[in-house]
Amino acid sequence: MDYRASTKQLIVFSIDLYRDRGSDMIEPENHREPESPDPDEIRRKHGEEMRNRFGRDMFNDFDIDDPRFGDNLFPILDEMLEKCPVARSHVGSGYWVVSRNADVRRIGQDWRTFSSAKGYQPNRPAGLPYLMPEESDPPKHTAWRDVLNPHLSPRAVAKYDAQIRADANTLIDRFIDRGECEFISEFGAKLPGWAFFKNVLGVPVDDLDQLVQGVHNGTFAPREERPAHFGKVFEYLGNYLTFRRDQPPRGDLVDTIAAGVEYEPGVLCPWEDRVSILVDLTFGGIATTTYVMAASLHYLATHPGVREALVDDPGSMDRAVEEFVRVFPPVVALGRTCTREVEVAGTKMKQGDFVLLNYAASSRDPRVVQEPTKIDITRESVLHSAFGVGVHRCIGSNLARLELKATFEEWLKRIPDFAVKGGTGPTYETGILRVMKQLHLVF
Amino acid sequence: MQVKIDAVLCSGHGRCAVLAPTVYKLDDNGYNADRGKTLEVPAGQEAAARKGAKLCPERAITLIEG
Numbered sequence: 001m002d003y004r005a006s007t008k009q010l011i012v013f014s015i016d017l018y019r020d021r022g023s024d025m026i027e028p029e030n031h032r033e034p035e036s037p038d039p040d041e042i043r044r045k046h047g048e049e050m051r052n053r054f055g056r057d058m059f060n061d062f063d064i065d066d067p068r069f070g071d072n073l074f075p076i077l078d079e080m081l082e083k084c085p086v087a088r089s090h091v092g093s094g095y096w097v098v099s100r101n102a103d104v105r106r107i108g109q110d111w112r113t114f115s116s117a118k119g120y121q122p123n124r125p126a127g128l129p130y131l132m133p134e135e136s137d138p139p140k141h142t143a144w145r146d147v148l149n150p151h152l153s154p155r156a157v158a159k160y161d162a163q164i165r166a167d168a169n170t171l172i173d174r175f176i177d178r179g180e181c182e183f184i185s186e187f188g189a190k191l192p193g194w195a196f197f198k199n200v201l202g203v204p205v206d207d208l209d210q211l212v213q214g215v216h217n218g219t220f221a222p223r224e225e226r227p228a229h230f231g232k233v234f235e236y237l238g239n240y241l242t243f244r245r246d247q248p249p250r251g252d253l254v255d256t257i258a259a260g261v262e263y264e265p266g267v268l269c270p271w272e273d274r275v276s277i278l279v280d281l282t283f284g285g286i287a288t289t290t291y292v293m294a295a296s297l298h299y300l301a302t303h304p305g306v307r308e309a310l311v312d313d314p315g316s317m318d319r320a321v322e323e324f325v326r327v328f329p330p331v332v333a334l335g336r337t338c339t340r341e342v343e344v345a346g347t348k349m350k351q352g353d354f355v356l357l358n359y360a361a362s363s364r365d366p367r368v369v370q371e372p373t374k375i376d377i378t379r380e381s382v383l384h385s386a387f388g389v390g391v392h393r394c395i396g397s398n399l400a401r402l403e404l405k406a407t408f409e410e411w412l413k414r415i416p417d418f419a420v421k422g423g424t425g426p427t428y429e430t431g432i433l434r435v436m437k438q439l440h441l442v443f
Numbered sequence: 444m445q446v447k448i449d450a451v452l453c454s455g456h457g458r459c460a461v462l463a464p465t466v467y468k469l470d471d472n473g474y475n476a477d478r479g480k481t482l483e484v485p486a487g488q489e490a491a492a493r494k495g496a497k498l499c500p501e502r503a504i505t506l507i508e509g
């Protein structure tokens with residue numbers, strides 16, 4: 001195909017999209033940014049306004065761990081999308097925050113320029129072991145994803161559906177007669193762990209609470225304490241991997257990890273990397289889905305009309321799941337390190353600069369989602385970046401979707417009518433991840 | 444109409460196959476089974492093909508209008 005022909009086809013393509021007004025998505029091609037002046041100028045101009053409104057200038061002096069960010073998460077994300085495509089933080093060695101969908105996508109897809117090998121969090125605590133595949137680049141990353149993907153594809157996880165539903169019911173049985181529950185500790189923090197441990201790892205669930213705690217503290221404890229918490233998780237899972245290496249193979253994901261991959265022909269990866277893979281998967285498996293479950297149930301508890309609509313039309317569940325993941329993102333932002341000088345949305349970044357991909361913001365960018373601040377479970381189509389973009393796309397996304405669908409369906413079957421307990425409300429903790437700490441429901 | 448699936452950009456979100464199963468299939472790894480290829484869209488499935496392309500989070504699918 002010659003160049004002119006393909007340009008013509010592209011033009012046809014965008015005209016076509018322009019006509020398709022009924023869709024929930026707007027193509028960036030149709031959206032014109034106002035002429036943007038110097039990005040430093042924009043940040044300066046709106047800084048004062050941010051300080052007055054949120055108590056901190058989130059454009060020029062951002063801090064992802066500042067509670068004022070978590071407390072005003074969505075309004076701040078929307079301000080960033082509108083006015084500040086690249087925000088600046090001076091915490092520690094400093095970092096950038098990129099929010100718009102097209103910019104996030106570009107960075108996520110360009111792993112050569114934006115590397116994961118130096119970690120996913122800004123000011124990474126010293127002494128924290130690297131998590132793979134998350135904190136690696138191709139070709140090592142590719143070698144791992146190639147062998148791991150088949151265990152977590154839509155087809156592979158579909159066979160866990162019945163077990164996950166049975167587990168959801170077992171958990172509900174424990175509190176349904178009481179007429180109330182604390183959702184996080186009694187369900188939300190349990191089911192994802194059970195789903196992952198029982199079906200994927202084949203480990204008993206007795207030690208789950210301890211691991212969930214380790215991962216939580218490894219993420220939210222004061223920076224210098226984080227390595228010790230993660231260290232315990234490494235130790236536990238390292239022991240399990242050694243145990244399984246010496247057992248007859250079961251042909252599962254753990255065997256695949258224990259066998260390792262070759263980084264170069266004939267060069268097998270070190271043992272620590274295999275433990276790291278197991279830790280990263282467990283981390284992802286237990287630290288994220290809980291928030292979507294809890295935030296969605298909180299939303300349904302406070303929006304009876306939407307809840308009834310879901311009960312009446314179970315066919316709408318897939319769309320609802322996708323919309324909930326979009327509007328309740330457990331992964332707020334993860335980062336990359338620039339391998340060379342590069343410009344993003346007018347801002348020059350130097351080699352070695354750290355940049356956060358604001359996934360939570362880019363899923364509510366009005367340039368790609370119509371009325372993005374509205375929660376609408378009937379959206380015919382939902383585009384979001386809650387599972388990331390590029391080669392690090394969440395490997396657990398198919399399992400997470402299955403767990404969410406099973407949870408909402410089984411919950412609504414058993415407990416179609418529920419509310420937030422009087423005098424209580426949800427509490428959150430926010431950093432690069434967002435979690436809900438407590439949710440008291442009555443039914 | 445044809446659709447071209449970019450071999451590098453597709454990273455296995457699987458949305459295309461959920462939204463337009465008549466046009467897009469996934470392989471055993473959960474990636475578009477026709478990565479790197481250009482497919483003929485079955486007659487009558489043009490709207491589905493467009494929807495899958497628009498909803499791909501990676502923009503890995505290009506429509507080629509016939």
Ligand code: HEM
Pocket residue numbers: 108116120133134135145196280281282283284285286288289292325329330331334335359385386387388389391392393394395396397399400
């Ligand atoms: C709703 C639930 C979930 C959300 C929103 C989520 C979100 C994400 C995001 C945004 C990334 C991309 C990281 C990056 O760009 O650097 C990611 C990666 C990852 N997720 Fe998830 N995740 C979820 C559930 C899970 C589950 C259930 C598992 C485990 C089975 C998991 C395991 C992982 C792993 C191992 C990676 C790293 C992949 C790589 O670097 O190639 N996640 N997740």
Ligand code: SF4
Pocket residue numbers: 448452453454455456457458459460467473474475498499500501502503504
């Ligand atoms: S939606 Fe896009 S990235 Fe996902 S499988 Fe289809 S083509 Fe690949």
